[in-house]
Amino acid sequence: MTTSVRLTRSSLSFAAAAVELEGPELGGVVLFAGRVRGERSGRGRVVALDYEVHETPALRTLRDLDRAARRKFGVERTVLWHRVGRVPAGEVSVIVGAAAGHRAAAFAAARFLIDELKRTVPIWKTERARSARRRPRRRRPRGGRSSG
Amino acid sequence: MVRPVRVLLFATARTAVGRAEIAWTVPASGRSAADLAADLAAAYPRLAPTLKASRLVRNGRAIGRPSEVVRPGDEFAIHPPYGGG
Numbered sequence: 001m002t003t004s005v006r007l008t009r010s011s012l013s014f015a016a017a018a019v020e021l022e023g024p025e026l027g028g029v030v031l032f033a034g035r036v037r038g039e040r041s042g043r044g045r046v047v048a049l050d051y052e053v054h055e056t057p058a059l060r061t062l063r064d065l066d067r068a069a070r071r072k073f074g075v076e077r078t079v080l081w082h083r084v085g086r087v088p089a090g091e092v093s094v095i096v097g098a099a100a101g102h103r104a105a106a107f108a109a110a111r112f113l114i115d116e117l118k119r120t121v122p123i124w125k126t127e128r129a130r131s132a133r134r135r136p137r138r139r140r141p142r143g144g145r146s147s148g
Numbered sequence: 149m150v151r152p153v154r155v156l157l158f159a160t161a162r163t164a165v166g167r168a169e170i171a172w173t174v175p176a177s178g179r180s181a182a183d184l185a186a187d188l189a190a191a192y193p194r195l196a197p198t199l200k201a202s203r204l205v206r207n208g209r210a211i212g213r214p215s216e217v218v219r220p221g222d223e224f225a226i227h228p229p230y231g232g233g
Contacts, residue, residue, distance in 0.1 A: 028174065033233050046210075051232070054158060054208075054227065056208045057210075057225075092231050093233065094232065117233060118231075118232050119230065119233040120231060121232050122158070122227050122230055123233075124204075124228065124231045124232070125231045125232070126159070145184075
């Protein structure tokens, strides 16, 4: 049984996470990636999220989640990766995954992992937004309106 | 010399206080988590609303009972509601 827990300032790779879940006996593999949405907020368009973490309890909680997923769903391998620091819009901020003999366990475990990660791991995010620029008003040319 | 408690502040707690960490002196016999939280709320009134919604963590472990004693040299963290993902 293998787990991969990671808090990192570097980019997260979906392909690298898939490698962690390889195994000839693992017929069901589910990977979830969460991306920073560049949506509109009250302060303009979101350009990035700043993630902060209380690292020691966060790592312990991630390992606890792995153990709970294996106990509840019988999965053989899990991935729990989260970025910290500034993550630009469009980039992946979190990857969770689970691999088991069959798909039902893998789906259930992956859903459990992302839901519990959001609920129980001491990570916080702050929006970085850029307000929309107002167009400069055009000055009326001297000499009045053109008739053309 | 009595070592202070290292108070760690995250997210809205950090914003309310304006710092990520403060050194807080407690008696050599310690201070209950509830009393320490009340002391901090009195010293930093803007922290009070966040404290009500936060988990308190001592040396990396969630505090289960408000009477749990925080001792000099401990780490005492204020965890507002989490927002990972």
